[in-house]
Amino acid sequence: MANLKLRNIQKTYGNNVPTIKGIDLDIHDGEFVVFVGPSGCGKSTLLRMIAGLEDISSGDLLIGDKRANDIAPAKRGTAMVFQSYALYPHKSVYDNMAFGLKMAGTPKTEIHQTVTKAAEILQITHLLDRKPKELSGGQRQRVAIGRAIVRKPGVFLFDEPLSNLDASLRVQMRIELSRLHQELGITMIYVTHDQVEAMTLGDRIVVFNGGHIEQVGTPLELYHAPANRFVAGFLGSPSMNFIPCTVSRTADGVTLFAGEQCQTRLPVTAALPDSLTLGIRPEHLRISQAPSGIQGHIDLVEHLGDSVVMYVSVPGLKEVLSVKLDGSHAELKAGDPVHLDIDTRHCHLFDADNASIQWKS
């Protein structure tokens, strides 16, 4: 068990431009934290710095209140599961899992007990004699997790562990990882670019972009109260619609205007800039039976069974609006005119610097 403290962690490669630009983060004991962000945002690099596979250019990394910058990877009390599994191809499953314990000089009987127990937890007992190449992707990933478990780490590090698996297996492994976290109660840090994994697995999510943290919070905090336009657009599928608007005051609020056929009223009393960006998630747009603030034509309809996603082009808007409806709207088809209502309770407003404006009182 261990907590982690990251204090102004930076990573600079040869060209002096930092790829990790000063990360401050506290991860509590037993917490499941997900690092999420687009490729190249530094999330994997940071994970590898925690594991000790990359040097920390400056700043302090504390694992269990002990400065770990210069501690060898094997002595940090961390275990890592790689995206590519990174199993030892020439060793059996048993030996793959036993290798770390052998290196640590653990007595044979103890190795046997530990490996057998881990294999039971992961339900791979029947595979112990096989070589990695005789295993399926899901089984390999389980062995990789097993190899990490036997070391009894204080912190579990996962580097996109499920992205090589097919969709159904990914869902299954996601559930198992969640269960594993509950059973073992170990601190886990999980890197992914898959927002579904992030939302479902994490106690807290850390959103990275361009080498710094955009926001840290629980999945629902990030979903309902994104700190800025990046976080708002990154989480949620399809992603949030952004509509540039001008603001005009009325007696009981404001009117956001983005063209003759796209305007909406918000009951805002707070001061607002003259122009801003309105953010609205696809699931917070609805079809209106009566003529309404937003009128357009359906460009494309995707019937997903349980839900329908339609894309609506509105005169005056550069980008089409995506709208997510429940599966009962089978009658929708491309080319139809449509009126949309905005669920004003779920509107997000962003200023010129893309920061979120608090407008709800």
Place this chain on the structure above:
Amino acid sequence: MKRHPLLTFLLYAAVVLLALSIVLPIAWLFIMSISQPTDLTTLPLKWFPETINLDQYKRLLTLEEGSTGETFLYALRNSTVVAVSATLISVLAAIPAAYSFSRFPGRQGLLYGTLAVYMMPPVAFVLPLYLTFSHLGLLNSSWALIIVYCTMLLPFATWLLKNNFDLLPYEIEQAAIIDGASQLQVIWHIALPLIKPALGAALLFALLMAWDEFFYALIYTNDLRAKTLPVAIGDFAAGRATDYGLISAVGMLAALPPLVAALFLQRSLVSGLAAGGTKG
């Protein structure tokens, strides 16, 4: 899909041709070695001897003083000592060298520098090395040849192994580092087993190169103490009357040790070990 009969025929013809080109010279060498000397000099040539004559082999497998056998067996011993030592030293040194060239880049100049040995003709090195060995008192000793052969084998083995280390997924080694393995343990427990086929190939080719080397051996050795097989065979051929039967028998026997080594290493030459460790 069914293959066209003509294509099948051509394919097999090519295989037969290849096999014959390899087998025929050896077969002829063997036939010569068991023929009567008269059978080999009559015209028209007798392709198959009427009686099998093992005298040549008997002459070679004796340690009687001053006999051809003594020359041959000592040369066999010298060749074995020189080739095996040079091979083992080279490959043992090449493993860490190749690994560091592969995993810690930035020393490419040094790596290409090792090729310089190959870029110059051996004759350019003969004189300076001769003087050096002469000063060190190493002329006509196996040590001289072992040292020279190492300079040939080490760059070759380093390149071959380096290219194979390059192909290993680094994540596997990082996993081992997290598992607590030291750098040497990573090489020993993880990297080396995964490049076994290349290691086998390096050993085999190095052994053959050293076993067959003639030029340096001719210059730096002159008697039983250090003379190797290629030089000894050359001596047999250089007498007043060439004894074809004897030379053939020497050739057959000289080919045996590398053949045994090749059979032994063949198993490890089978590739495909690295499959399955990472997604692939």
